[in-house]
Amino acid sequence: MSTRREALATSAALTGGALLSAAPTAAAVPRAAPDRATPAPGQRPGSTIALTHATVLGAGPDHTVLIRDGRITRTGRSAEVPVPRGATTYDLTGKYIVPGGLVEAHVHNDGPESVLPPLFPLNGVTAVREMWGGPVHHEWRDKVRAGELLGPRWLIAGSIIDGGPSIWANDTGQRVVEVTDAPSARRAVREAKASGADFVKVYSRLTPEAYEAIADESRRQGLRHAGHCPDTLPIARASDAGQQSIEHLHALLLATSARESEIRRAMAKVRIDPTLHTSFERYASWFRQVHAVEWQAVRTYDVGRTRALFDRLAANGTRVTPTLTVHHSLERTDQLSSESTEFKYLPEWMTGYWPTVWSALTAGRTAQDTARIHRIYEHRLRLVAELHRSGVQLLAGTDTGTGYAVPGFSLHHELELLAEAGLPTRDVLHAATTAPARMLGLPTDRADLLVLDADPRTHIRHTRRIDSVLVAGRYLDRGERLRLLADVARAAAASEPPAAGAAAPHICAH
Template sequence: MCINHTNRRDFLKITAATGAAVAGVSALAAPASADAHDHAAQPGDKMALTNVRIFDGDQITSRRTVVIENGRIGISTLGARRIDCGGAVLLPGLTDAHIHLRDVNTLHALAGSGVTTGLDMATFPPSLVNSLRGLPGLTDIRSAGTPAVAPGSPQSQIPAFPSDAVLTAPEQATQFVRSRVAEGSDYIKIIIDEPGLSPETIKAVTTAAHSAGKLVMAHATSTATVVRALDAGVDMIHHVPMDSALSASVAARYVSSGTVAVPTLTMMEGFGNLGIPGMNYAAAEGSVTALRRAGARILAGTDSNLTPGIPVQPPYGISLHHELELLVRAGLTTREALRATTSLPAQAFGLRDRGAVRIGNRADLVLIDGDPLADITATRAVRRVWVGGIEYAPVTG
């Protein structure tokens, strides 16, 4: 059963163009040592994190030393300031594969919770996105910019929404993609709904984006729209159906086509709790279970936002830890959940300099207490965060 028009309009607002400012910043727990607290990392500072156990993508290693030098993971400890981490676990910086940016407070909240890469799924104008790029010591971002939408959609009615993103025919697809590329969008987003963009238009946007060397993200919240996205050949499908769980055959299509899933269970859980007919969280969870059984690639994304009028607003940063817990409840192993927020998004988005604690990679690192392979909630126990080799320090005052 498809989501009715009223509920569909409510749900489509999830991907409205902007998030909103966060009210505060999640605090870090006590640092690994008094010496570490007194000497936060600065750009170019060389450090040796000693006595750390590393999540290497498969297991938690024995105690080792990780060098940070010039924003990268280095080799030699010569001349490095040593920080004894006392056996704490070091994770690659976490990635949230579905957020909505608002302002610099967004980046503070993300970094404070260990999210060192944020993948924005719809924000405009381009000047806002560009103002948040490359800020030293704060979460690194990528963005879809303005998504392609249908006439009459909630997004199309947002004041100042770019008119060239409201598509009425496939012939507009090439210019839409050109405009997004010119504005600096890192990938292209399409809102797929019923009624909405025609299958021909969705396919045309996908083809134009691929010709421009851009990945295509699709918003799809029902089984029918997921199938439409798969038919069009998009690269990633964000959200999962809430009308009915994906069948094994549809889940298998993700695998055969190489399509990546970003379920955003945190958002789906929130809408499921509203009691809206046709929005059943059990269907969303069941869809993830089916995707995992099929062997699909699954990424962790929260749909964090503070967009006015949206009834579900996962908080930036801390909600990613809840997303990992929901993925585990849906059938992923703790190892798979950790990969869903580290190595897999790096691979899927072509971010080859992150996602693993590896020499030469960006020094995006999260130090936590506990063993997340034994208990995924251990990711919440953030002790310290480095973004590009700079230790994150919460804002005060």
């Protein structure tokens, strides 16, 4: 049996090997407490799981992986790694192991505990970054760590910190902290730390003064900040201030116009009507106004300006989470499916509301409006390709919690959209594995693995061909995984809607 140091070195090779190699990124400052190693149900403490004769991506064919107490203890060629006596052995001949599993870098979870958390690992997603944290997410994380709930590893933001009036002004069931100046912004960061947040979430309507105070106070408190680039702040300033990641592509699209000053003046004229009663009504109003500004930015796109900005992001180590899934659902509504088999894994009171919301969002669009919005979406794909060419680290995230995005399943759609944008398959995999894992400070020896029936390096859709999953040392073989998915579907069908108004979906992409 190898020493712990050898095991860590081997695991690091797995998670950073040939499959996932890319330019190094700036070091993260992880805030999450390390996950406790809880033996999987039915597994004796100190017992070993042996996965044999698999192709391990980044290591090679015919490899064996040994797992004990939620940690990888040894990997190597099967002929060179003896299986300990008494180990539970799974022969994975012809299978492909994705070390660490998949990581979803942008989620919002609000729904039944029996449905949402399990869907992630059952789809090979072993860790998530929760972008609008609340008490329920900390409760779920504690239960997952204790082995009481099947779910992913969670990295959890604090409440959204925004300027006023915020679109999401406290009628969504989750708290928004509105700040007006530097002192209130600093207090909000300290409150986030006191609540147990792993990082600070910044939002669109912050003033430059408040944003700079958040960035500075976050450094003082040992936290990272991530989220939207405020409408009034140049992206270069946010990057220079150490923002860990920029979410979505709205701000990037506006910043790559040759007429950015004019574009920003137009954005300053966008108003949120305070007489609108719900966050959804406010968002719909914002959505219609901003698309007109984005169209102007697309028409005045400047390649040279874009490359200079993206080179700066790459030099600073600023990541970008494009969330193409939510952009696609909002801007290519002609391609939405209302009959997806994935929807059965969510309660009908959630999925049944989506068509009503999307109809309201698209109400009044002319044929010209629709054509322009399609062009805007195509331009977003171009920006993703430019980001990749510039060496900006991309993260795979979906904005799950928004309509038409089912937890776990949606990340596989995101990978396909990144490939459609022009990323090589290897780099798409990197955006969902090593890149977010490094940013989040996930341990390299964690016993999280995705086992596939086909090689995802030959086609990104092969990530859907799941044989089994290892999550926190618990091995879910094909039969158990399918049984647990059926359990989730039954729980979703039996789920009763919450109190009136709580079922409204979250829409973050702005």
